[in-house]
Amino acid sequence: MKKITMFEHKKVLVLGLAKSGVAAAELLHKLGAFVTVNDSKPFEDNDDAKRLLEQGMHVICGRHPEDLLDEGFEVVVKNPGIPYSNIIVKDAIERGIPVWTEVELAYLVSEAPMIGITGSNGKTTTTTLLFNILNEGNKKPLIAGNIGTVACGVAEKAQQDNVIVTELSSFQLMGTNEFKPHIAIWTNLFEAHIDYHGTMEEYAKAKFNVTRNQDEQDFLIYNADQEIVSSYAAKSKAQKIPFSSTRILEQGISCDADNIYWNGEVLMARDMIALPGKHNVENAMCAIAAAKLLDTPQQAMEHVLATFAGVEHRTQFVTTWNGRKFYNDSKATNTLATRSALSAFKQPIVLLAGGLDRGHSFEELREFMPNVHAVVVSGETAERFAEFAKSCGIETIERAEWIEDAVEKAYAVSNEGDVILLSPACASWDQYSRFEVRGERFVKAVEALQQ
Known part of the structure; x- marks a missing residue:
């Protein structure tokens, strides 16, 4: 860890705990800051706050006092999930107090170079895949950020010969100031999190922070097939490495139906990639x-x-049994993600879909449904998805209450050679606390089929 002195004897407010808040508070305390922690969870039920208090930090729990910033804080480090409409965050901005996320702390203390990976989709798969490749190549990678361990906790322990592979959300990037990864990856940009950012433009600006401070010694890998990403990439001072899946590029990385190309030359066969x-x-x-x-x-x-069989719950290959391939794509909580999953397969599909009803249309899936010959629906959107499937000409439509029942019914209507795909196009909260729970129960149900 770099021996920085910028926080010594400075008052710093950590707003919101969970893993990132605890890691930030502990790091700042080690760096000599006078740390105050403010969390909405009552103290008597807040084990994290109790532990930080024992370490000598000032803890305020159960409320967010409107006059909190009168104590003279010089920096606010907030949990990424706390919106900028929060009264304390708004007050800090009005007072000119920097508002950061712990990613900024990670960059400030890291002795290792950082790779920052962002995008609307594909972050976790790209991060995990790159980490595994670097690990296989003995590059001593560490994994951090929106996946795995909190970035500042990883950076605190990193050595100069490590490289930190960091998944970054727009929430995290919006709270950065000097953050400057040696390699930035911007996978794509689709409309998302507008409730948090307000507009698509503000969302894109937050993503741009992955490369905003890069210079000619750094690299930006970006999606050349998306005009909006390319337009932002053009503003970066980094060396640009475009990627394209629609044309062969003379510079950068690209592919056709047969090969992957590096700077226009064949690098490897495309079918080397196991992920569909x-x-x-x-x-x-x-x-x-x-x-x-x-x-x-x-x-x-x-x-x-x-x-590489995929990241859990993201078009994750589960098993092949009796000629059927089972895939867990529980992370597909919107139609965009389910479109990607459906387009990944040439085989006939039995689709498990449905979940929390947010009122959104399923029409974006229509052009991807011809390969689906049967649907099993569940959750709040079961009837709406069933009607949509029927309108797509799908005759076999089953209804299930829980994922275990859905797996049994999907198998019953499947044929040898089919893909049985959980890709709900809906969030899980009507029945399950997290999409991970839904996916884990799917995997266990598939395993139970084989017994």
Whole structure:
């Protein structure tokens, strides 16, 4: 960890706990700051707050006092999930107090170079794939950010010969100031989180923070097939590495139906990538490009690409049984994600769909439904999705209450050679606390089928 002195004897407010808030508070305390922690959870039920109090930090729980900033804080480090409409955050901005997320702290203390990976979709798969490739290539990677361990906790322990592979959301990036990854990856940009950012423009600006401070010694890997991403990439001072899945690029990384190309020359066969779908080829190209920039042996890339079965709940291959392939895509909580999953397969599909009813239309899925020959619906949107499936000409439509029942019914209507795909196009909160719970129960139900 770099020995920085900028926080010594400075008053710093950590707003919101959970993993990131606790890690930020503990790091700031080690750096000599006078740390105050403010969390909405009552103290008597707040084990994190109790532990921080024992370490000598000032703790205020159960409320957010409107006059809190009168204590003279010089920095506010907030939990990424806390919106900028929060009264204390708004007050800090009006007073000119910097408002950061813990990612900024990670950058300030890290002795290791950082790779920052962002985008509306594909972040987790790209991050995990790149980490595995670098690990296979003996590059001593560490994984951090929106996946795995809190970034500042990883950075605190990182050495100069490590590289920190960091998944970054727009929420995290919006709270950065000097953050400057050596390699930035911007997978794509679609409309999302407008309730948090207010407009698509503000959302895009937050994503741009992954490269805003980069210079000519750094690299930006970006989606050349999206005009909006390319327009923001043009503002970056980093060396630009575009990727494309629609045309072969003379510079950067690209593909056609047969091969992956690096600077216009064949690098490897496209079918080396085990993950299904065009979106996963794009994720793989991002990981390959970053690995190339770090001089990773191609053998390491090819080995990982050929054996990587996917991240849990993200078009994750579960098993093959009685000629059916089972995939867990529980993370597909919107139609955009389900479109990507449906387009990944050429085989006939039995689709498990439905969940929390947010009132959104399923029409965006229509052009991707011809390969679906049966649907099993559940959750609040069961009847709406059933009507949509019927309008797509699908005759086999089953209804299930829970995912276990859905798996049994999906198998019953399937044929040898089918893909049985959980890709709900809806959030899970009507029945399950998290999409991970839904996915885990799907996997267990598939395992139970085989017994």
